[in-house]
Amino acid sequence: MIELSDIGEAQIIEGLPASPGIVIGKAFILDTERPHVEEEPIPPEDIEEEIGCFISAVEDTKNELVRLRSSLEEELGETHAMIFDPHLMILEDSMVIDGTVRRIKENGINAAFALTENIGIVTKAMSRTQDEYLRERVYDIKDIERRLLMRLLGRKAKSLRHLEDNVIVIAQVLAPTHTASMHRERVMGFGTEVGGRTSHAAIMARSLEIPAVVGLRDATDIIRQGETIILDGTVGLLVHRYDNAILDYYLDRKRKLEEFERELLTFKDYPAVTKDGRKFELGANIELPDEVNSALSHGAEGIGLFRTEYLFIAEDELPTEEEQYDAYRAAVEAMAPSYVVIRTLDVGGDKFGPQGPAERESNPFLGWRGIRYSLSNPDVFLKQLKAILRASSHGNVRIMFPMISSLQEVRDAKQVLAAARQELRMEGLAFDEDVPVGIMVETPAAAAIADVLAEEVDFFSIGSNDLVQYTLAVDRGNDRVAYLYDQYHPAVLKLIDATVRAAKRHKKWVGICGEMAGDPLSVLILIGLGLNELSTSPLMLPEVKSIIRATSYNYARKVAQRAMSKRTGPEVRRYLETIFRKRFPEISETEMIT
Ligand code: PEP
Ligand code: MG
Numbered sequence: 001m002i003e004l005s006d007i008g009e010a011q012i013i014e015g016l017p018a019s020p021g022i023v024i025g026k027a028f029i030l031d032t033e034r035p036h037v038e039e040e041p042i043p044p045e046d047i048e049e050e051i052g053c054f055i056s057a058v059e060d061t062k063n064e065l066v067r068l069r070s071s072l073e074e075e076l077g078e079t080h081a082m083i084f085d086p087h088l089m090i091l092e093d094s095m096v097i098d099g100t101v102r103r104i105k106e107n108g109i110n111a112a113f114a115l116t117e118n119i120g121i122v123t124k125a126m127s128r129t130q131d132e133y134l135r136e137r138v139y140d141i142k143d144i145e146r147r148l149l150m151r152l153l154g155r156k157a158k159s160l161r162h163l164e165d166n167v168i169v170i171a172q173v174l175a176p177t178h179t180a181s182m183h184r185e186r187v188m189g190f191g192t193e194v195g196g197r198t199s200h201a202a203i204m205a206r207s208l209e210i211p212a213v214v215g216l217r218d219a220t221d222i223i224r225q226g227e228t229i230i231l232d233g234t235v236g237l238l239v240h241r242y243d244n245a246i247l248d249y250y251l252d253r254k255r256k257l258e259e260f261e262r263e264l265l266t267f268k269d270y271p272a273v274t275k276d277g278r279k280f281e282l283g284a285n286i287e288l289p290d291e292v293n294s295a296l297s298h299g300a301e302g303i304g305l306f307r308t309e310y311l312f313i314a315e316d317e318l319p320t321e322e323e324q325y326d327a328y329r330a331a332v333e334a335m336a337p338s339y340v341v342i343r344t345l346d347v348g349g350d351k352f353g354p355q356g357p358a359e360r361e362s363n364p365f366l367g368w369r370g371i372r373y374s375l376s377n378p379d380v381f382l383k384q385l386k387a388i389l390r391a392s393s394h395g396n397v398r399i400m401f402p403m404i405s406s407l408q409e410v411r412d413a414k415q416v417l418a419a420a421r422q423e424l425r426m427e428g429l430a431f432d433e434d435v436p437v438g439i440m441v442e443t444p445a446a447a448a449i450a451d452v453l454a455e456e457v458d459f460f461s462i463g464s465n466d467l468v469q470y471t472l473a474v475d476r477g478n479d480r481v482a483y484l485y486d487q488y489h490p491a492v493l494k495l496i497d498a499t500v501r502a503a504k505r506h507k508k509w510v511g512i513c514g515e516m517a518g519d520p521l522s523v524l525i526l527i528g529l530g531l532n533e534l535s536t537s538p539l540m541l542p543e544v545k546s547i548i549r550a551t552s553y554n555y556a557r558k559v560a561q562r563a564m565s566k567r568t569g570p571e572v573r574r575y576l577e578t579i580f581r582k583r584f585p586e587i588s589e590t591e592m593i594t
Pocket of ligand 1 (some may be wrong): 305307346442462463464465466467513514515
C-alpha cells in the first residue's frame with residue numbers, strides 16, 4: 001500500500017473501511033457527551049414539581065422520537081424506522097423512569113442529577129460486557145439520558161438537522177436518533193470511534209452511498225470542530241493536518257476514483273463475462289430489504305447474501321413470522337426474477353440480539369453461533385424458515401444455513417425445514433416447493449468434508465470472513481492479531497480450492513460471499529478457481545465486473561495456480577500486486593497499491 005508519508009506531511013488516524021469513497025470537507029464533531037450536572041438539594045415542598053418536570057421531559061422526548069420514527073418510516077420504510085423502538089422502550093422502562101423518580105423523592109435531589117446517578121447504575125454492568133448487543137443498548141440508554149438532560153437543563157442539543165455547510169460527521173458513535181433526523185444533503189461522510197462494519201453507522205452509510213470509516217480511535221478528541229479533513233472510506237483512513245502535497249494527491253485520487261466509478265457504471269447492465277467467454281454471476285450482500293435498490297443500481301444479478309441478523313438485533317423482541325415475511329418478501333419481489341439467497345439467523349460471535357445467552361461465553365466465535373443457535377431454538381428457527389418459504393412464492397429464493405461444521409447439522413436443519421413446509425401446507429399457505437437449500441462453507445471442517453456435504457445440499461457459498469478467522473485461528477474483530485488475518489494465506493486458498501472442486505465434482509453451484517469477493521486483488525484467483533458467483537457489497541460490484549471483463553478465464557486460472565504455489569500470504573499478495581500494476585493501473589491507484 002502507498003505510504004502517505006512518502007508523499008507529504010499529514011496526521012493519520014487509522015480505522016476500518018465501512019463504506020467506500022473519498023470525501024474532503026469540514027469536520028462536524030457531534031458532541032455525544034452528556035452535559036455535566038451537579039447535585040442540588042430540592043426542598044420537600046418542591047419535590048412534586050421536580051418530578052413533574054422530569055415526567056414532562058420524558059413525554060416531550062417520547063413525542064420527539066415518535067415524530068422522528070414516523071418521518072423515517074415514510075422516507076426509508078419500516079425496517080429503518082424500527083431502530084427507534086429500543087429508544088422508545090427505554091422511555092417506558094421502569095428501571096430508568098421509576099428509578100429516577102424514586103431517587104428524586106428519596107434523596108430530595110434535582111431530577112438531572114437523579115437521572116445521571118440512576119443511569120450510571122443501570123449501564124455500569126452492561127458496559128463491562130463484551131456482548132455487542134448489550135453495548136449498543138448502552139449507547140441507546142446514554143443517548144436518551146443526554147436528550148433528557150438537555151431538556152431538563154433547557155439546553156439545545158447539537159443536532160445534524162440544521163447543518164449549514166456540507167460536513168463530514170465525526171462522532172464517538174452514531175445513534176439512529178442522529179442519523180434519522182440529519183440533513184442528508186449536507187452530510188458527506190461518517191467517521192466513528194466505535195463500531196464495526198455491521199454497526200448502524202456503517203449500514204446507514206452504505207445505504208446512503210456515502211463514505212464511512214469506523215473504529216477511528218479518539219477521533220473526537222483529536223479532530224477540531226470545523227477542521228478540514230479527508231475521509232478515505234475505501235482504505236479506512238482519516239487524514240488531517242496535511243500539506244498541499246497530500247491534498248493534491250487526494251484530490252487527484254478522488255477525481256480518478258469518481259471518474260473511474262462513473263465509467264464502470266456504464267457497464268452495469270453488461271454481463272460479467274471474461275474475454276474468452278466464461279460467464280460469472282455477480283451477487284450483492286445486503287442487510288436490509290431496501291438495499292436491493294443499491295444492489296440493482298450497481299448491476300447485481302442477484303442477492304448472494306441477505307444477512308437476516310439485523311431484523312433480529314435491531315429489536316428488543318424477536319420478529320414475528322409476519323414481520324419477517326414482509327421483510328423477505330420486499331427483497332424477493334424487488335429482485336424477481338433474480339435470485340435472493342436468504343441466510344438463516346447467524347447470531348453469536350460478535351452479533352447478539354435479545355436472544356443472546358444469559359452469560360457471556362468465553363469463546364463466542366467458537367460458541368453458540370449460527371446454525372447451533374437455530375437448532376437449539378427450534379421455535380425461532382421454524383418461524384424464520386416459514387417466513388422465508390412464504391416469501392419464496394413471490395420470486396426466486398434460496399435458503400442458506402450458516403456456520404455448518406458437520407453433516408448432522410445439515411440434516412437436522414433440513415428436518416426443521418421439512419417441518420416448516422409441512423406446517424405451511426397444513427395452514428394452506430403458498431410457497432415454492434423447489435426452493436434450493438445450501439450452506440455457507442466458512443469453517444475449515446466444512447471445507448474439508450465438502451464432498452460429503454455437497455451430496456446433501458443444492459449449493460455452497462464460501463464465507464471467507466469466517467473461513468480466514470477459523471483457518472488461521474485469528475479472531476476477526478481483535479485489533480491485536482489483525483496483522484495475522486490474511487485472506488491470501490495459502491491455507492485459505494487451498495480450502496477455497498478444495499470446496500470449489502468438491503462442488504464441481506457433484507455438479508453443485510458454488511459462490512463466495514465474504515469480503516474477499518469484493519477485494520480486487522482476489523478476484524483473479526476466485527474466478528480462476530472456478531467459482532460460479534462472487535457476492536459482495538453493491539458498491540464494489542462495478543469494479544469486480546471490470547476486472548472480470550478485462551481478463552480471460554485462461555489467464556485467471558494460471559494466476560490462481562501460481563498464487564496457490566506460493567508459500568506465504570505476503571508472497572501471494574506481492575504477486576497479485578505486480579499483476580495489478582501492469583494490467584489494472586486504474587484499480588491499483590484507487591486501492592493505493594504502489
Ligand atoms: C463470512 O463469514 O464470510 C460471511 C459472509 O458471513 P458474516 O460476515 O456475516 O459472518
Ligand atoms: Mg460468516
